[in-house]
Amino acid sequence: MILFAGETVAWALRPPFRAGLVLQQMAFVGVGSAFIVGVTGTFAGMVLALQMNVALRQFAAEGYVGGSVAFSLARELAPVFTALMITGRSGSAIATELGTMRVTEQIDAMETMAVNPIHYLVVPRVVASLLMFPVLTMLFNLMGYGGAFMMGVFVSRIPIGPFIFHTQELVDQHDVGAGLFKAVVFGLIVSVITTWRGYAASGGAKGVGEGTTRGVVASSIAILLADYAITFVTVGA
Amino acid sequence: MIEVRDLYKSFGDNHVLRGISLTIPRGTTYVVLGGSGSGKTVLMKHVIGLLKPDRGEVMVAGKVITGLSGRALTEARSVFGMVFQGAALFDSMTVLDNVAFPLTEARKGAGLSTDEVRKRVIAKLEVVDLGEEVLDQYPAQLSGGMRKRVALARALVSDPQIVLYDEPTTGLDPITTDYVDGMILNAKRRLGITSMVISHDVASAFKVADRLAVLYDGHLAAEGTPAEVRASKEPFVQRFLSTWFEKQ
Numbered sequence: 513m514i515l516f517a518g519e520t521v522a523w524a525l526r527p528p529f530r531a532g533l534v535l536q537q538m539a540f541v542g543v544g545s546a547f548i549v550g551v552t553g554t555f556a557g558m559v560l561a562l563q564m565n566v567a568l569r570q571f572a573a574e575g576y577v578g579g580s581v582a583f584s585l586a587r588e589l590a591p592v593f594t595a596l597m598i599t600g601r602s603g604s605a606i607a608t609e610l611g612t613m614r615v616t617e618q619i620d621a622m623e624t625m626a627v628n629p630i631h632y633l634v635v636p637r638v639v640a641s642l643l644m645f646p647v648l649t650m651l652f653n654l655m656g657y658g659g660a661f662m663m664g665v666f667v668s669r670i671p672i673g674p675f676i677f678h679t680q681e682l683v684d685q686h687d688v689g690a691g692l693f694k695a696v697v698f699g700l701i702v703s704v705i706t707t708w709r710g711y712a713a714s715g716g717a718k719g720v721g722e723g724t725t726r727g728v729v730a731s732s733i734a735i736l737l738a739d740y741a742i743t744f745v746t747v748g749a
Numbered sequence: 750m751i752e753v754r755d756l757y758k759s760f761g762d763n764h765v766l767r768g769i770s771l772t773i774p775r776g777t778t779y780v781v782l783g784g785s786g787s788g789k790t791v792l793m794k795h796v797i798g799l800l801k802p803d804r805g806e807v808m809v810a811g812k813v814i815t816g817l818s819g820r821a822l823t824e825a826r827s828v829f830g831m832v833f834q835g836a837a838l839f840d841s842m843t844v845l846d847n848v849a850f851p852l853t854e855a856r857k858g859a860g861l862s863t864d865e866v867r868k869r870v871i872a873k874l875e876v877v878d879l880g881e882e883v884l885d886q887y888p889a890q891l892s893g894g895m896r897k898r899v900a901l902a903r904a905l906v907s908d909p910q911i912v913l914y915d916e917p918t919t920g921l922d923p924i925t926t927d928y929v930d931g932m933i934l935n936a937k938r939r940l941g942i943t944s945m946v947i948s949h950d951v952a953s954a955f956k957v958a959d960r961l962a963v964l965y966d967g968h969l970a971a972e973g974t975p976a977e978v979r980a981s982k983e984p985f986v987q988r989f990l991s992t993w994f995e996k997q
Contacts, residue, residue: 613839616835616837616840617833617834617835617837618837618838618839618840620794620799620833620837621831621833621837621838621839622839622850623799623826624797624799624826624829624830624831624913625826625850625851625854625855625903625907626823626824626826626827626851626855627850627851627854627855628823632854
């Protein structure tokens with residue numbers, strides 16, 4: 513897989529640059545996943561706000577609910593949840609599509625027509641993922657904070673002033689930036705693993721199914737490991 | 750045009766090719782016959798550089814292509830067109846985009862306008878008796894025979910010197926099989942193309958071949974003109990050919 517990733521980087525730097533294919537994949541990975549990411553974000557924010565409210569009320573610190581939720585979302589929940597949701601929706605589709613192309617000899621056909629399949633099929637998917645994972649993570653942040661605001665202000669009756677004031681106090685651009693950095697790393701991980709699993713598929717429909725399952729499982733575990741590693745390095749023990 | 754020298758290939762303990770050597774002169778149609786799993790497709794994939802041999806080499810138009818990679822291999826492949834067993838059309842693209850693919854995506858097509866590409870696609874579809882009405886259809890909307898024809902049009906669109914056919918008549922009814930045989934003969938007659946055909950269809954093979962080889966147990970059991978192969982005393986060759994000739 514490391515060789516495959518290296519080859520992908522090398523081909524990404526070579527012309528022709530297929531902007532049309534990248535846009536197509538951005539629409540698939542980004543626009544196509546926006547709904548599920550938005551719904552997940554909203555509910556994650558709502559649930560988190562309710563739980564935080566129960567915990568912080570004991571210290572008469574309900575005003576910190578908004579800030580706590582926003583901080584958790586920005587640094588951890590938004591990048592991790594978004595990456596896991598995209599893996600389930602788009603990563604599995606990428607592995608299946610490329611796997612089917614492999615076992616029906618469409619990838620071989622591309623090679624015989626003097627077009628490198630990594631350049632044509634893999635690079636646009638990886639570039640689109642690198643661009644769209646942070647965008648969707650921001651969507652998750654916004655929808656999650658919106659959900660927390662609704663629960664905190666309208667259901668738990670937390671005054672709007674402290675809710676927003678403490679959010680500004682607890683969360684700054686570095687927290688959001690740290691989450692977006694993770695999103696870029698996760699985008700790279702998911703796109704490389706799922707394209708590789710599809711690209712290397714063999715053995716007909718069963719092989720494609722196995723490749724997809726392995727791609728999704730490996731991506732999910734890699735996301736969690738990378739999240740821990742980045743947090744450990746940036747925050748410390 | 751194509752020269753295969755002492756080619757060996759194994760997958761684990763499965764020794765698929767054991768010292769294959771053959772020569773395909775320019776402008777001839779060369780058919781490799783053999784049973785299922787005899788390594789015919791593996792041999793063809795070596796010829797176009799999709800597989801690398803354990804030993805031996807392949808020369809195309811005087812250049813050794815074995816061991817090439819990257820841009821050099823891409824250039825070596827530019828003389829080829831290939832028709833895959835299952836057609837291998839891109840199912841997310843229309844017929845127009847499929848046939849145009851070698852022109853629009855490979856470097857050799859750079860500089861052609863959309864209109865020129867469309868004209869060339871229509872011209873190649875005419876060679877295989879398909880009209881403009883199929884241009885906007887997707888592979889899933891076509892019959893098996895039509896897909897093979899589109900695949901041949903795609904293989905011909907960049908005016909290759911060599912076309913490789915992998916089991917071109919497998920799974921087709923007798924009328925479509927006859928039609929595909931005609932297409933192969935036609936491509937040679939009208940365009941002067943060198944062809945290599947992989948098949949287990951004895952009738953088709955004897956119809957289109959200038960030269961024939963029978964692959965068995967990793968080596969060529971017989972090789973020569975159709976008449977020479979027909980006269981071969983090799984037991985496997987006799988048994989293989991009798992499956993068809995005894996019906997006649």
